[in-house]
Amino acid sequence: MRKLGVLCVALVSASSLWAQKAVVEEWTTQVECHTPVHATQHFKTVTTIQNEHGASLALFVCSCSKNDKLTSFKGQVTDASGRVIRKIKESELNKTEYSPYLAIDDYKLYFDYTPPVYPVTITYEWTIDSRNNLIEFPGFWPQTDYDVSVKKASYKLQAPKGMQVRYALQNMDAKVEQTDGTNDTEIFSVQVENLPALKQEPYSRPLRERLPVARFAPTVFEYYDSYGSLASWTDYGKWEYSLIQGRDVLSDAERQVLHELTDGLKTDREKVEAIYQRLEKTTRYVAVLLGIGGQQPAPAAHVSKNGFGDCKGLSNYMRAMLKEVGIPAYYTTISTDNPRLLRDFASVGQMNHVILQVPLQNDTLWLECTNPQLPMGYVHEDIAGHDAIEISEQGGRLVRLPVYADSTNLMQNDISIQLSALGDADIAIEQHTANRQYESLIPLLKMDEKDRRKVLLQMVRTPQAEIRQLHVSEDGANIRLAADIHSQKYATQAGKRLMVPICPVHRGYTVPSATTARVGDIFREMGYLDVDDIELTIPDGYELEVRPKDMQIDNAFATFAFTLQIEGRHIHVRNRLLMKSGTFDKALYPELVKVMRAIADIYSQKVVLKKI
Incomplete structure (x- = not known):
């Protein structure tokens, strides 16, 4: 749009x-x-x-x-x-x-x-x-x-x-x-x-x-010879509906294909998913914005024939296909820039994008037709929590898209570190990311192996590291990463002692400056949950001499727990950080700096192993 x-x-x-x-x-x-x-x-x-x-x-x-x-x-x-x-x-x-x-x-x-x-x-x-x-x-x-x-x-x-x-x-x-x-x-x-x-x-x-x-x-x-009113969002929606009216007609051949694809499926959700996958395979994003085409979608039949469209055309085409199989869907205008629309001031310029809303019996799906490579119904960061206008024959209705709970924006790391007496280590990492943390890693899926390895080495604190195996896969709004890494100098030798990092991930955890002259309130747009389960194997001939203390933090910004346990030759470390989203009083800024510094310090802690 x-x-x-x-x-x-x-x-x-x-x-x-x-x-x-x-x-x-x-x-x-x-x-x-x-x-x-x-x-x-x-x-x-x-x-x-x-x-x-x-x-x-x-x-x-x-x-x-x-x-x-x-x-x-x-x-x-x-x-x-x-x-x-x-x-x-x-x-x-x-x-x-x-x-x-x-x-x-x-x-x-x-x-x-x-x-x-x-x-x-x-x-x-x-x-x-x-x-x-x-x-x-x-x-x-x-x-x-x-x-x-x-x-x-x-x-x-x-x-x-x-x-x-x-x-x-x-x-x-x-x-x-x-x-x-x-x-x-x-x-x-x-x-x-x-x-x-x-x-x-x-x-x-x-x-x-x-x-x-x-x-x-x-x-x-x-x-452009089209007439409308912006007295309210309802009137705006009536004008938008007039632009899409009659543009959901499909050819007889395509209608037959859609029924062959979906008639044997049991639920509406299965039908939506089948058609969404078809949209991905048969179309691509290309925009033609001439005249009123900056606001009006291309007819569904044109998008089908040409195999491309912009956000308006692709959303309208998906709406037409769902309508053919008896599933209602709403053309929905939204801004990828402004999370809030002015409730008492309807205007076209507040929006720059179109998505599709599909109200199912037990769920409402929000379809990003511009990028159907995203999992069906995944609400990405450019629209999550944003106001939008649902378009129907009755006019426009102000709605708000959902936001994923902080705890669902997950990064789970399961790490095994086999340390040698020389300080080198074999590190096996299995990482699972979900929702917003999944979204940040989507570029990995499109990279070649060389670039993926470069990114992984930036994510993992492993001096003189070599990646021996790396596998990345996607399953819905989840990315799973498995890697075997060899570090020639994971621990630092000092006489009879080895100084060993206890957490090879969260490299470069940043701490904001501690300025006290804060002007505005604190705003954290995204919350997330990081969970690390780390097992470090002590090499033969060494024992644990110095360890960091367990720590727990629970305040307005975060809950964080660090524990370290010893079982024979194995050191078990568990980190659990829930960083909270929201708006916080500016007077709390020193507390935010303090808690983030404490978390950064724990992530960079080391244990000291002493030669027996």
């Missing part, structure tokens, strides 16, 4: 350094809506880049299309004294039509500039003429990155009085003023001043959820 609206901004990259890298001196957006299908949009940005960390702010990028045309542009660069050191003309803009999609109306105009000195002030001013696609107006995004403050920014929208313009503000301490304009128009304006720079902190909410933004949209719209 295409993200709507004209995007003309200076691109930025986040910096972890707490030093202001730029100041937005002025950010102005002026929109004049002449008719429901025609608007002129004027933009101006004046940005002082303080140092090299803000260099990417010098890049100008403007998204255009055959319906959004750049009609004017000028740029200027001045140094700290105000001297003009560079003027930029429209003829200097570069055009790129590169896109991951097969066909798309959009193209980008850009100017890539590297400041020769700092500080430097860059001014860009441009105008876009938009026709036939005013499903929403440009948003107001005066702040775009960490470490960037804003002195003054304003937004002004002039529209015919009868248009019924709606708006919504997020993270913005401002009001939208409504005044009468000339020629029977109404003006909507908002202004902000002296916005402080946002600080990037460990375990904070994503930047996109913290930035101030104002959204504007007409209630009733005309979009």
